[in-house]
Structure formats: C-alpha cells, structure tokens
C-alpha cells in the first residue's frame with residue numbers, strides 16, 4: 384500500500400478531531416445563510432394584486448385568476464413553487480417592493496406537487512356598466528394614495544378612496560339584468576368597405592358591408608355620442624331646488640342642447656356610423 388501524502392494525512396486527522404462534516408437535515412433543522420433564495424412568499428398586507436410578478440416570472444409559475452362571478456369578485460395569485468427557479472425577479476419588480484419576498488425556507492420537500500402552492504387573494508372592482516375588471520381594490524387604493532389630490536380627476540378612485548373614509552356608503556353593484564354594453568358607444572363603419580346608398584329623401588348615407596380589414600363585420604372601432612349640459616346659473620338653480628329630471632330636460636331643450644339621438648344622427652350624416660347603430664344604442 385502506498386503511503387498517504389502529508390496533506391491528506393493532516394485532513395484525515397483534523398476530520399477525526401472535528402467530527403463529520405455532513406449536516407443532520409432533516410433530522411435536525413438547517414439554518415441557511417442570509418442570502419439563501421428559498422420559496423417566494425406573498426405578504427397579504429403589502430401585496431396589492433397588480434399581477435406584475437406574474438408578468439415578469441420567467442418560468443411562468445405564477446397564475447393569475449379573476450373570479451368575476453363570485454359573490455365577492457376576487458383575484459387569486461397562485462405561485463407554484465415546484466416550478467420556481469428562485470431567480471428573484473418577482474421580488475425585484477414587485478410594484479410595492481414588499482408584496483413578495485424570497486424566504487429562507489430550506490425545507491421544500493412535499494409528496495404532492497399540487498400542494499406546492501403559495502397564494503394570495505384580493506377583492507376585485509368591476510365596472511358596474513359592462514362588468515369588466517377595473518383592478519384589485521387594494522391596487523386602486525394604492526394608486527389613489529400616490530396620486531393625492533389628482534385622484535379627484537377619476538370617479539372610480541374618488542369613490543373608492545372616499546368610501547375608505549366613510550364618506551361614500553355601500554358597494555356599487557351592477558344590475559345583472561342590464562346588458563353588457565355602453566349606451567353611449569356606437570360602432571364605427573369600416574372606412575375600407577363602407578357602402579354608400581341613398582335613403583328615401585335622397586340623402587347619401589353609408590351602410591356596413593365587411594372586408595378582410597374589419598374581419599367581415601363592417602365595423603372598426605367605436606365612437607361616443609354625448610349630451611352636454613353646461614351648469615349655467617338657471618340650471619344650477621333648478622338643481623339646487625331639486626327640480627325633476629323632466630324640468631331640467633325641458634330647460635336643456637329650451638337652451639337648444641342636442642340629445643344623444645341628435646348627436647348620433649349627425650354622425651350618421653358624416654358617414655361614421657349607421658342609423659341602425661344610433662337606434663340600437665339610444666334604444667329608441
């Protein structure tokens with residue numbers, strides 16, 4: 384047998400005195416170093432449910448699900464840490480800087496991958512007209528707080544922030560029987576294929592035809608129709624006297640203010656949309 388080299392002999396003697404270098408995990412708990420990247424964890428208080436972490440996750444292990452049909456609509460973020468590569472991008476790009484943090488959890492062993500989930504749930508705010516998701520309640524409040532006085536330019540932010548202060552009562556809920564559309568938005572005729580024709584009075588109007596550019600539907604984009612009632616002193620007086628909508632309407636008519644239908648008809652004459660579209664959105 385060859386003689387061991389002196390250095391190896393020294394190592395062997397030191398190991399004999401020091402004991403084995405192997406750790407006792409999992410029989411004994413292991414304390415990883417501070418810079419250890421373990422399972423990312425959400426902070427329920429600091430996460431605002433914006434979903435930015437899911438956008439930047441390179442392994443796409445964060446799934447965002449919006450449940451708009453629930454009694455309390457909510458967004459759920461599920462982080463499947465069995466697919467996480469512990470890159471730290473979610474923590475780095477978190478909107479609030481502290482909504483998600485990589486923990487120093489060392490023990491990630493589990494028998495069921497379906498159980499390897501870290502999640503957070505946030506209430507959603509839906510548009511009460513069309514039912515679309517506006518955002519998470521906490522996200523909107525976070526934006527309102529940062530905007531300060533500028534939030535008063537946005538009705539959703541005013542209602543939410545003032546609701547937090549108890550100035551506005553109750554939750555705005557959409558009427559489920561109301562159709563999912565906006566009564567003041569008309570479809571615009573596709574300029575590539577709209578078809579001219581003459582109505583009974585000989586006026587040149589346009590109707591939808593359909594082409595590849597508009598996907599065959601004949602329309603491309605939407606346009607608003609509006610009524611504008613300037614708050615002149617006489618109108619202000621009516622509002623202060625709590626006059627009925629009919630009285631205010633009569634005043635607006637006397638001032639020569641147009642109706643939604645009149646605004647819509649001017650857009651039909653300009654070739655932007657069809658008479659049927661105006662009838663549809665004004666429900667005449």
Ligand code: SF4
Nearest residue numbers: 430431434436477482
């Ligand atoms: S606040 Fe941070 S952790 Fe929460 S959803 Fe947004 S980016 Fe993700």
Ligand code: SF4
Nearest residue numbers: 440467468470471473
């Ligand atoms: S650490 Fe990286 S892979 Fe894991 S959840 Fe965050 S962004 Fe995704």
Ligand SMILES: [Zn+2]
Nearest residue numbers: 573576594597
């Ligand atoms: Zn077209």
